[in-house]
Amino acid sequence: MVRGLRCSLGGTEVLRGLDLEVNPGEIVGLLGPNGAGKSTLLRCVAGLLPFSGQIEVRGQPVSSSERRGLGPRELALQVALMPQSTTLTSAFPAADVVMMGRYPHQGRFQAESAEDRRAVKNAMAFTATEALALQPINQMSGGERQRVLFAKVLAQDTPLLLLDEPSSGLDLAHQQLTFSYAQTLASQGRTIVAAVQDLRLASTFCTRVILLSQGLILAQGTPQEVLTGQNLEAAYGVKVRVYVNLATGQFDFHLDGAEPSETAPLVHVIGGGGSASSVLRLLTQAGYRVTTGVLSPGDSDLYVANVFELPSIVSPPFWPIEEAVHRQNCAWVREADLVVLCNLVVGAQNLRNLEAATHANELVVLEDQPMSERDFTGGAALDAYSKLTARARVMRSAEFPRWLKTLFYPMKH
Amino acid sequence: MTPVIPDRQAWWVLLPLAVALGGLVLLATAVGSVSVPLGDAVTVILARLGVPATFLASLPDPKWDAIIFLVRLPRVLGATVIGAALAVAGTVMQGLLRNPLADPGLIGVSSGAGFGAVLSIALGFAATSSWSLPVFASVGSLVATGIIFLLAIRAGKMGLFTLILAGMAVGTFFGASTSLVLTFASHDSIAQFLFWSMGNLYNVRWESLQLVALPIGGGIFLLLWFARDLNVLLLGEEEAQAVGVDVFRTRLVLLVLVSAVTASAVCISGPISFVGLVVPHILRLLLGPNHRLLVPAAALGGAAFLVVCDLVARLALGAQEINVGIVTALVGAPYFVFLLLRSVKRGIDL
Numbered sequence: 001m002v003r004g005l006r007c008s009l010g011g012t013e014v015l016r017g018l019d020l021e022v023n024p025g026e027i028v029g030l031l032g033p034n035g036a037g038k039s040t041l042l043r044c045v046a047g048l049l050p051f052s053g054q055i056e057v058r059g060q061p062v063s064s065s066e067r068r069g070l071g072p073r074e075l076a077l078q079v080a081l082m083p084q085s086t087t088l089t090s091a092f093p094a095a096d097v098v099m100m101g102r103y104p105h106q107g108r109f110q111a112e113s114a115e116d117r118r119a120v121k122n123a124m125a126f127t128a129t130e131a132l133a134l135q136p137i138n139q140m141s142g143g144e145r146q147r148v149l150f151a152k153v154l155a156q157d158t159p160l161l162l163l164d165e166p167s168s169g170l171d172l173a174h175q176q177l178t179f180s181y182a183q184t185l186a187s188q189g190r191t192i193v194a195a196v197q198d199l200r201l202a203s204t205f206c207t208r209v210i211l212l213s214q215g216l217i218l219a220q221g222t223p224q225e226v227l228t229g230q231n232l233e234a235a236y237g238v239k240v241r242v243y244v245n246l247a248t249g250q251f252d253f254h255l256d257g258a259e260p261s262e263t264a265p266l267v268h269v270i271g272g273g274g275s276a277s278s279v280l281r282l283l284t285q286a287g288y289r290v291t292t293g294v295l296s297p298g299d300s301d302l303y304v305a306n307v308f309e310l311p312s313i314v315s316p317p318f319w320p321i322e323e324a325v326h327r328q329n330c331a332w333v334r335e336a337d338l339v340v341l342c343n344l345v346v347g348a349q350n351l352r353n354l355e356a357a358t359h360a361n362e363l364v365v366l367e368d369q370p371m372s373e374r375d376f377t378g379g380a381a382l383d384a385y386s387k388l389t390a391r392a393r394v395m396r397s398a399e400f401p402r403w404l405k406t407l408f409y410p411m412k413h
Numbered sequence: 414m415t416p417v418i419p420d421r422q423a424w425w426v427l428l429p430l431a432v433a434l435g436g437l438v439l440l441a442t443a444v445g446s447v448s449v450p451l452g453d454a455v456t457v458i459l460a461r462l463g464v465p466a467t468f469l470a471s472l473p474d475p476k477w478d479a480i481i482f483l484v485r486l487p488r489v490l491g492a493t494v495i496g497a498a499l500a501v502a503g504t505v506m507q508g509l510l511r512n513p514l515a516d517p518g519l520i521g522v523s524s525g526a527g528f529g530a531v532l533s534i535a536l537g538f539a540a541t542s543s544w545s546l547p548v549f550a551s552v553g554s555l556v557a558t559g560i561i562f563l564l565a566i567r568a569g570k571m572g573l574f575t576l577i578l579a580g581m582a583v584g585t586f587f588g589a590s591t592s593l594v595l596t597f598a599s600h601d602s603i604a605q606f607l608f609w610s611m612g613n614l615y616n617v618r619w620e621s622l623q624l625v626a627l628p629i630g631g632g633i634f635l636l637l638w639f640a641r642d643l644n645v646l647l648l649g650e651e652e653a654q655a656v657g658v659d660v661f662r663t664r665l666v667l668l669v670l671v672s673a674v675t676a677s678a679v680c681i682s683g684p685i686s687f688v689g690l691v692v693p694h695i696l697r698l699l700l701g702p703n704h705r706l707l708v709p710a711a712a713l714g715g716a717a718f719l720v721v722c723d724l725v726a727r728l729a730l731g732a733q734e735i736n737v738g739i740v741t742a743l744v745g746a747p748y749f750v751f752l753l754l755r756s757v758k759r760g761i762d763l
Contacts, residue, residue, distance in 0.1 A: 076657025104657035
């Protein structure tokens with residue numbers, strides 16, 4: 001439990017009044033940009049920094065600058081901290097390092113007990129570091145070292161574990177591993193609070209996240225509640241698109257620049273069936289104002305358009321585009337400075353997309369396969385298409401990004 | 414099994430070291446400008462230890478008894494005690510500061526002792542009482558160390574970097590003060606101080622051993638109990654605190670013990686350089702970083718090293734004895750350079 005926590009480092013107030021509560025069995029992720037106060041919060045709870053306010057661990061106060069609470073050893077029986085970086089240069093074998101986690105359990109005049117040895121053994125088995133037991137820690141790879149240090153924190157055998165960016169500097173597999181350790185521990189009733197940089201990892205593994213910004217809590221709750229574009233933009237100061245990755249079913253995040261300006265050129269993209277996805281993304285990132293149509297629900301192009309919050313014209317699938325919808329499409333085409341016709345497959349239901357394209361002020365046609373192979377209208381599409389290409393700039397999809405760069409716009413990035 | 418020693422294996426290191434030390438003490442007692450047969454030396458020592466004459470091969474020869482018991486034994490035991498003190502202090506300082514080149518000189522022990530010594534000599538106290546110089550030297554070193562601690566401790570914290578810089582400043586100040594006193598001192602006083610400052614064991618008698626045995630023995634004993642803390646401190650300040658080490662208090666206790674042990678050594682022998690540097694270094698290379706083995710090994714190794722160096726100092730130039738501080742420096746400085754070159758070659762910046 002943390003109440004009214006304030007902490008200053010070198011004259012600047014890093015934490016400016018935090019209130020939060022963590023329950024047993026939770027994995028709480030601390031998120032926020034560099035300097036938001038994640039590490040400082042963890043170090044305060046671990047008793048490493050003087051602070052004002054109240055921190056209680058299982059009902060017992062941590063010593064603050066105002067009142068005396070648990071001593072270092074008593075606190076170390078409740079809280080274990082895995083710091084962001086360890087400056088370990090000594091050639092201690094891994095088993096000795098893990099045994100150091102038992103320090104608070106050992107009296108000054110006691111030898112290592114059987115329990116100490118059992119805890120070390122279990123911790124090393126848990127992190128699969130038994131084989132490294134006799135190897136000097138300063139000669140290990142980053143992943144091995146991190147696992148040994150994790151074992152040390154485990155051997156400390158505390159109900160609360162604080163992990164300060166436990167996955168920083170680790171490869172893909174080890175990042176995942178660290179958090180799956182945390183998950184197992186939480187299921188055994190231990191409590192874990194971790195500062196996390198990687199939003200994907202946080203949304204996957206944390207039962208609750210706390211978003212910090214400039215020493216204050218911006219939002220807290222489930223990852224779904226907290227990790228919204230709005231919150232993340234407020235915390236990180238950049239536009240973050242939050243969406244569910246269709247392949248993994250997990251939250252995913254995409255960073256693009258700020259919102260396009262009112263004076264940015266307007267581009268209308270005609271696509272469908274996945275043909276427009278990369279074009280939509282490219283144009284948005286380049287700072288254009290983008291519209292799209294006509295797309296059907298379930299189309300991945302529409303999904304991308306929604307992630308980027310692009311205005312789009314939608315019509316039911318497997319149903320010809322109705323007059324009203326078509327007229328709107330034509331209107332947007334006319335309004336646009338540039339229209340991009342993607343390498344879409346044409347059937348009876350979306351034939352009118354080609355018709356709409358004829359109203360373009362400036363038309364780019366992306367062609368990867370000849371229309372003859374994508375025409376499922378029995379020739380109508382091919383006719384309309386050849387009329388279009390006569391007055392359009394035709395290129396392959398792969399050439400489009402380079403061509404886009406030759407345009408006068410954008411200037412903003 | 415004593416909890417200080419990590420495991421049974423350690424006995425295979427400490428036991429041979431202890432036996433070697435015992436042998437060296439015996440050898441150094443027997444060998445000298447007048448050689449005593451080893452058997453006679455043993456007899457004298459055993460007799461003095463109170464072993465009844467019936468158990469001895471021969472009766473102790475009174476002419477050997479004076480040499481062995483009154484002259485050589487206190488000196489060799491002095492070398493043992495001082496060598497152990499300096500090596501343990503060096504080991505602890507290096508672990509504490511996480512720097513392989515640290516030694517107790519960093520916390521002003523030698524410069525303070527030097528100033529105390531020069532005062533005692535220049536003011537004439539040293540000439541009137543043999544107790545004066547050791548007492549002045551130890552008071553001087555404790556004063557210097559105290560000033561450094563006061564400078565380095567701020568708001569319940571002790572920055573190691575601040576400690577080193579404060580140590581440098583205070584050390585320089587006391588060094589200059591010593592020079593100032595020497596400017597006005599007589600030639601005799603200057604010679605006497607110079608002799609003291611080179612480090613020697615000439616004047617070690619039973620009385621001086623009595624004076625320092627308790628602080629040194631007790632200090633080393635207490636330092637042994639902090640070996641586990643020293644290991645954990647090597648993880649870094651925050652890591653150590655996070656596993657429950659009271660970093661500030663532990664550092665303070667260790668530094669106070671180190672300065673007490675070193676000051677006691679310096680007050681009877683003068684500053685003897687490099688023992689606290691070379692011995693811990695060699696042992697760390699051989700035994701690894703575990704202080705629970707390193708600290709007791711340093712005590713035995715340091716003692717053996719200084720006994721040998723003192724033997725060399727007595728015998729190397731025949732009739733002309735040289736100061737043991739010269740021998741340790743002549744051995745230590747090249748080793749220091751060797752370490753330096755080796756780390757440069759490995760691309761490590763000490």
